[in-house]
Amino acid sequence: MNLQHMLRLGLLTLFGMSTIALIIHFYSDTVDISRMILGGLSWWNQLLIGAVYGVVAGLLARMLVGLKFMEPVRTKYENIFRDFDLDTSQIWFISFCAGVGEELLFRGAIQPLLGIPITSVLFVAIHGYLNPLNWRLSIYGVVMTLIIATMGWMAQSIGLLTAIVAHIVIDVVLLSALFPSEREEIENT
Secondary structure, three states: OOHHHHHHHHHHHHHHHHHHHHHHHHHOOOOOHHHHHHOOOOHHHHHHHHHHHHHHHHHHHHHHHHOHHHHHHHHHHHHHHOOOOOOHHHHHHHHHHHHHHHHHHHHHHHHHHHOHHHHHHHHHHHOOOOOOOOHHHHHHHHHHHHHHHHHHHHHHHOOHHHHHHHHHHHHHHHHHHHOOHHHHHHHHO
């Protein structure tokens, strides 16, 4: 997969998952995405809480993967993303697409039907982080399940915008760790 394919996949995630979420919203008596987005707090409070949570959760996940015993997991993801050489704007673009599309579908449409625990496990499992054959990856998966469950609670209690922003920021923090070259070039000049 080249960079163009990855960017197209980002757009497919944004529009495809959002469309599925809106279809579920339209045909379900349980799902009210528009009300979830508005939530119980103002949009700027949701942005702030989501950003702070995203930074903390992203740094926690990054720290976990940085531990010595997690080296095989870190190496696996470095190898997957090695050929992309994403710059900062591409990291933000992909993170935005995933954050909006995935949160609208999972937290906005699926979570009201299945509940926070099942939706969180499903989300992390689909991302491949729960693997009974790889205990290191599963440790990461359990931590991510807790992070995602908290985002599910935030979407339900505070507003879906909070979970969307948290997801975007987590992805930016994690992807930035995989592509430090641009930052190093700026720091060296």
